[in-house]
Amino acid sequence: MKILVAVKRVIDYNVQIRVKEDGSGVVTDNVKMSTNPPDDNAIEEAVKIKEAGKAKEIVAITIGEEKAQETVRKALAVGADRGIHVKVDNVIEPLAVSKILKKIVEKENPDLVFMGKQAIDDDCNQTGQMLAALLNWPQATFASKIEVKDNALEVTREIDEGLETIEVNVPAIVTCDLRLNEPRYASLPNIMKAKKKPIEQLNASDLGVDINPRIEQIKVEEPPKRKAGIKVASVEELVQKLKNEAKVI
Amino acid sequence: MSVLLIAEHNNKEVRPFTYNAITAASQINEDLHVLVLGHQADDVAKSLSEVPNVKKVIHVDNKIYENYIAENYTAAIIKHAESYSHIVSSANTFGKNLMPRIAALLDTSQVSDIIKVISEDTFLRPIYAGNAFATVKSNDKKKCVTIRPTSFDPADKSGGSAEITKSDPAEASSSTKFLKKEEVKSDRPELGTARIVISGGRGMQNGENFKLISDIADKLNAAIGASRAAVDAGYITNDHQVGQTGKVVVPDLYIAVGISGAIQHLAGMKESKVIVAINKDGEAPIFSVADYGLEADLFEALPQFLSELNKLNTIQK
Numbered sequence: 001m002k003i004l005v006a007v008k009r010v011i012d013y014n015v016q017i018r019v020k021e022d023g024s025g026v027v028t029d030n031v032k033m034s035t036n037p038p039d040d041n042a043i044e045e046a047v048k049i050k051e052a053g054k055a056k057e058i059v060a061i062t063i064g065e066e067k068a069q070e071t072v073r074k075a076l077a078v079g080a081d082r083g084i085h086v087k088v089d090n091v092i093e094p095l096a097v098s099k100i101l102k103k104i105v106e107k108e109n110p111d112l113v114f115m116g117k118q119a120i121d122d123d124c125n126q127t128g129q130m131l132a133a134l135l136n137w138p139q140a141t142f143a144s145k146i147e148v149k150d151n152a153l154e155v156t157r158e159i160d161e162g163l164e165t166i167e168v169n170v171p172a173i174v175t176c177d178l179r180l181n182e183p184r185y186a187s188l189p190n191i192m193k194a195k196k197k198p199i200e201q202l203n204a205s206d207l208g209v210d211i212n213p214r215i216e217q218i219k220v221e222e223p224p225k226r227k228a229g230i231k232v233a234s235v236e237e238l239v240q241k242l243k244n245e246a247k248v249i
Numbered sequence: 250m251s252v253l254l255i256a257e258h259n260n261k262e263v264r265p266f267t268y269n270a271i272t273a274a275s276q277i278n279e280d281l282h283v284l285v286l287g288h289q290a291d292d293v294a295k296s297l298s299e300v301p302n303v304k305k306v307i308h309v310d311n312k313i314y315e316n317y318i319a320e321n322y323t324a325a326i327i328k329h330a331e332s333y334s335h336i337v338s339s340a341n342t343f344g345k346n347l348m349p350r351i352a353a354l355l356d357t358s359q360v361s362d363i364i365k366v367i368s369e370d371t372f373l374r375p376i377y378a379g380n381a382f383a384t385v386k387s388n389d390k391k392k393c394v395t396i397r398p399t400s401f402d403p404a405d406k407s408g409g410s411a412e413i414t415k416s417d418p419a420e421a422s423s424s425t426k427f428l429k430k431e432e433v434k435s436d437r438p439e440l441g442t443a444r445i446v447i448s449g450g451r452g453m454q455n456g457e458n459f460k461l462i463s464d465i466a467d468k469l470n471a472a473i474g475a476s477r478a479a480v481d482a483g484y485i486t487n488d489h490q491v492g493q494t495g496k497v498v499v500p501d502l503y504i505a506v507g508i509s510g511a512i513q514h515l516a517g518m519k520e521s522k523v524i525v526a527i528n529k530d531g532e533a534p535i536f537s538v539a540d541y542g543l544e545a546d547l548f549e550a551l552p553q554f555l556s557e558l559n560k561l562n563t564i565q566k
Contacts, residue, residue, distance in 0.1 A: 126349035
């Protein structure tokens with residue numbers, strides 16, 4: 001089997017987000033960037049499947065500006081065999097991302113496409129499902145366990161009520177949840193080796209897909225702040241406050 | 250044109266967030282139709298027809314809609330999409346799984362997880378785990394929108410009498426098969442709609458210690474939540490996780506116990522009306538959003554809390 005894994009470069013999950021004063025977005029200059037956390041789970045799962053002898057090749061792909069390549073390089077250091085970087089100059093919407101991925105899937109013919117369930121920047125949670133629709137492939141979203149069978153996957157999904165297990169025929173799209181596995185760290189020798197692995201560069205404009213924005217971002221603002229609370233000295237005081245001041249119990 | 254809302258239900262009852270989504274959907278356009286895809290879900294269709302905000306219920310009854318197979322749902326929804334300006338659903342795991350599949354086939358850029366309807370094409374939505382709010386305008390002709398249920402009050406459930414029309418199923422997908430659902434049954438209120446939520450974090454140290462939390466939850470008729478760290482460590486099941494990648498809750502009272510307050514957790518609870526934090530680390534970020542902070546060892550504080558609650562004559566339910 002061949003697995004394509006899509007990774008996205010986002011502001012690191014530990015960074016305190018600051019909104020730009022002109023309301024045009026959030027500050028990204030001189031801010032630490034990393035791979036979107038559940039995309040690390042997607043790579044890890046692909047590598048585990050390959051280590052189990054059930055996949056032959058892992059291709060990591062990212063779509064973004066020049067520096068987005070760093071995320072592909074990281075995937076290569078963890079175990080992907082080669083990379084693809086589709087260059088775009090501006091931030092594009094999940095619909096456009098899925099159209100680009102569809103072109104790549106048609107060229108690469110993977111059996112599986114893995115990615116994180118949601119990017120922690122725009123919090124859209126759309127790309128995997130959209131790609132599945134455009135390819136008319138089955139989708140297994142929010143995966144917390146994947147079992148590879150003959151020409152099918154048994155996937156346990158995290159849903160609001162608990163867990164759901166479905167079986168999808170290959171080819172299929174899987175979007176990964178954070179509990180799917182524990183992403184490994186790349187070792188120094190593997191980081192060095194990854195520098196020699198190939199990354200193919202493509203321009204989104206050469207792929208013949210419409211990536212123009214459909215959604216106008218009118219403004220970005222800070223959410224309303226909570227007013228500072230108080231510290232109570234004892235459990236007794238806490239219960240009295242909840243009963244008589246906040247009146248919630 | 251009208252709005253089409255996709256109902257979430259278990260074939261017997263309407264799932265509660267559908268009512269919150271109905272409120273938002275009818276703010277987009279008052280001509281709101283609801284699509285019920287299910288298997289022998291007549292009671293669901295009937296309940297929804299009694300919601301005053303609903304103008305019409307379309308009911309498709311077939312075995313292939315017994316479980317939520319996004320592929321099967323999508324095919325049926327696309328059949329009806331033409332007559333509607335907006336397709337909407339709640340932004341929980343149901344709608345998140347389903348809506349992008351519909352949007353892509355309609356060549357529409359979806360607007361996810363809205364918290365306010367500004368006009369029929371402009372919405373407010375949180376980004377970066379709620380650390381910024383974006384006002385966005387959709388320029389697509391047909392709009393696909395998911396609604397953060399906790400940002401809207403549930404719609405009235407009775408007094409209406411919308412017409413129910415039957416419609417035919419679409420083709421079923423042969424490449425996806427439902428195997429099983431492991432639902433955690435509980436007599437406690439649902440996490441998403443509970444008036445009081447008490448959550449435990451890494452500070453709980455193990456799953457057995459969650460008994461300290463469940464004793465208080467029983468007393469307060471509260472739902473039990475957890476931080477991602479507590480779920481990852483296996484103290485409690487995933488359906489309890491509150492946060493950016495879990496559930497968003499907006500209870501009247503949220504009690505965070507042994508939770509440091511990473512931004513990813515705050516994303517799921519900081520809109521709660523009253524927040525209590527119990528943590529032995531006085532510098533923990535959770536105190537920055539807490540109305541009442543108690544710097545204490547939770548293993549001493551929780552039993553005391555329960556005994557103080559037991560002293561009260563009445564407790565609001």
